[in-house]
Amino acid sequence: MNGEELFWSASVEELAQGYIFKQDTGEYVCLxxxxxxxxxxxYPVGELFFEARKAIEQHIKDVHHSMFDYLVKMGKKYTGLSDHQKELLVYFKQGLSDKEIVRLLKGGSTSTIRNHRFKLKEKEKQAKVFLALMGLLKTEKDESAQEFITFHKGAKMVDDRYAITKEEKEKVLATYFKQGPDGPLDTFPSKEKRKIIVLQQILKRFDVNKKYTEREVNEVIKTAHPDFATIRRYFIEYGFMDRNKECTQYWVKQ
Known part of the structure; x- marks a missing residue:
């Protein structure tokens, strides 16, 4: 199970804490x-020594600051929240009063803020019911149900192009990577769904914790296909990778 699958298969409680415990490997893994x-x-952490669970909690604080910050910055397609709602959540998290929030927003009224608090509470209730419904669906033995693959959290323009089943993915990979998924790409597909599947597969050749120069990105891509410029551009366009303004550093979006 890759990093994206770990993230989306985690429970609400695991998402909130930022890590899961993998029974098969005996590891606490950062989501x-x-x-x-x-x-x-x-594990040594600064001048202290922590056991694994405490070490990963400290890792999340030191490296990622907090799960709240990470989750609230995710796109609307994942949170269902507008930028204004996310801004309010940040203020609520800080424990600010309605009057203080109105002053920071430089407009509105305390009654408007209270209304937002109410609507977010209602959204929480709806989310609980929805999660319960989806959990009940999983208990049904429906052989006709199709299992969809997961995609990176930086994915842009998520629409029906991303509605790809595991069976579809296997067929596409077998068609375009005739020597196996880790081998060369025969041709780069023109159809959107197939293009997304191929890009996701090539992305696996990159270390998610490493920053690459443009030349290094090109070299990794060339292990799959000689047209590294096109594939590198699609990595950026589809949100698989990001880069700095100078285009001197590239990294896998998480």
Missing amino acids: ICNKGFEDGII
Whole structure:
């Protein structure tokens, strides 16, 4: 199970804490960067030493600041929240009063803020019911149900192009990577769904915790296909990768 699958398969409680415990490997794994901490090992953190669970909690604070910050910055397609709602949540998290929030927003009224608090509480109730319904669906043994693949959290323009089943993915990979998914790409597909599947597969050749120069990105892509410029551009356009303004550093979006 890759990092994206770990993130989306995590429970609400695990998302809030920022890590999961993998029984098969005995590791606590960060849901943001997938860094693992093996249970039973003592890890040095600054001048202190922590057991694995405490070490990953400290890792999230030191490297990612907090899960609240990470989750609230996710796009609307994942949170269902407008930028204004997310801004209010940040203020609520800080424990600010309605009057203080109105002053920071430089407009509105305390009654408007109270109304937003109410609507967010209603949204929470709706989310609980929806999660319960989806949980009940999973208990049904429906052989006709199709299992969709997961995509990176930086994905842009998420629409029906991303409605790809695991069976579809396997067929596309077999068609375009005739020597296996880790081998060369025969041709770069023109159809959107197939293009997304191929890009996701090539992306696996990059280290999610590393920053690359443009030349290094090109070299990795060339292990799959000689047209590195096109694939590099699609990585950026589709939100698989990001880069700095100078285009001197590239990294996998998480």
